[in-house]
Amino acid sequence: MGDLHFSRVAFIGIGLIGSSLAHVLRRDQSAQTIVACARTQATLDTARELGICDETTLDPAVAAKGADLVVIAAPHSAYAALGRAIAPSLEKGAILTDVGSVKGAAVRDLGPIVPPGVHFIPGHPVAGTEHSGPAAGFAEMFQGRWCILTPLPGTDEAALAKLTRLWESAGMKVETMSHEHHDVVLAITSHLPHLIAYTIVGTATDVEETLKAEIIKFSASGFRDFTRIAASDPVMWRDVFLSNREAVLDMLQRFNEDLTALQRAIRWGEGDKLEALFTRTRAIRRSIIEAKQA
Numbered sequence: 001m002g003d004l005h006f007s008r009v010a011f012i013g014i015g016l017i018g019s020s021l022a023h024v025l026r027r028d029q030s031a032q033t034i035v036a037c038a039r040t041q042a043t044l045d046t047a048r049e050l051g052i053c054d055e056t057t058l059d060p061a062v063a064a065k066g067a068d069l070v071v072i073a074a075p076h077s078a079y080a081a082l083g084r085a086i087a088p089s090l091e092k093g094a095i096l097t098d099v100g101s102v103k104g105a106a107v108r109d110l111g112p113i114v115p116p117g118v119h120f121i122p123g124h125p126v127a128g129t130e131h132s133g134p135a136a137g138f139a140e141m142f143q144g145r146w147c148i149l150t151p152l153p154g155t156d157e158a159a160l161a162k163l164t165r166l167w168e169s170a171g172m173k174v175e176t177m178s179h180e181h182h183d184v185v186l187a188i189t190s191h192l193p194h195l196i197a198y199t200i201v202g203t204a205t206d207v208e209e210t211l212k213a214e215i216i217k218f219s220a221s222g223f224r225d226f227t228r229i230a231a232s233d234p235v236m237w238r239d240v241f242l243s244n245r246e247a248v249l250d251m252l253q254r255f256n257e258d259l260t261a262l263q264r265a266i267r268w269g270e271g272d273k274l275e276a277l278f279t280r281t282r283a284i285r286r287s288i289i290e291a292k293q294a
Helices: 016-028 041-050 060-064 076-089 103-113 157-169 179-205 209-217 223-230 234-243 245-267 271-290
Strands: 006-012 031-037 055-057 069-072 095-098 123-126 146-149 173-176
Touching: 006 016, 006 060, 016 031, 016 041, 031 041, 031 060, 041 055, 055 060, 060 076, 069 076, 076 103, 076 234, 095 103, 095 157, 103 179, 103 234, 123 157, 123 179, 146 157, 157 173, 179 209, 179 223, 179 234, 179 245, 234 245, 245 271
Parallel strands: 006 031, 006 069, 031 055, 069 095, 146 173
Antiparallel strands: 123 146
16 A cells, blocks of 8 residues: 555545546555545445445535545536535645546636645546446546646645556556646547537437438447447536637637538549548547557
């Protein structure tokens, strides 16, 4: 266990990401006590049944009391209220982090409430599945993926190193960057693809019933991959788009311009332009495979 041991870890939200990290802590025996906090008793009952926590509570302040690591694993829209609730309970020397995919929102909503002596380090494990809830979590989910930490200027180096080691123990590669840069990068690599997937699947739901049956029947031709992405937690993704709206809208504008150019090339039969584009994009896919992120 060494210096990675935590006395009390509080998960404020125990869905896919929170439960998966709890599995890691259980596996490695890195936490003496794990407490789970959620909005509903049913979720907490499931977490108990899975054996990933020692205590459960519906009160975030109770969960955070005495914790040396507090992990916010709830939708972005809940951050401000949760921050106000846990602030009086945060212990000096504790690490406060989160797992959301919009770091600017974390800094905006949690940063102002952090008491002196508490180490606030926003984080984003870039991993997941289309499933949600504590039963969907598993320790191996993080293996070989990236975790991005966005520490603010003046962050305690020892606290940052300890949080880094925690994510590394989960099998992740850790990188640090500013929260502003993170949100621009994720707008193109994650947020825009989800927006497109939701749109394409939404279009399919609006076609006549006879065609809809054929779409489902032959979905392996590409549509299936979009449905996987579009099956992600709707509340979480609603909050992502609203929290990172500026970067998402910028990338969406670029996408619309590229789509218009593609539409023009198809209309005018410009095969050379189409082939040049498809050759470039194929190279990106190969790079992703080589980076073992496929």
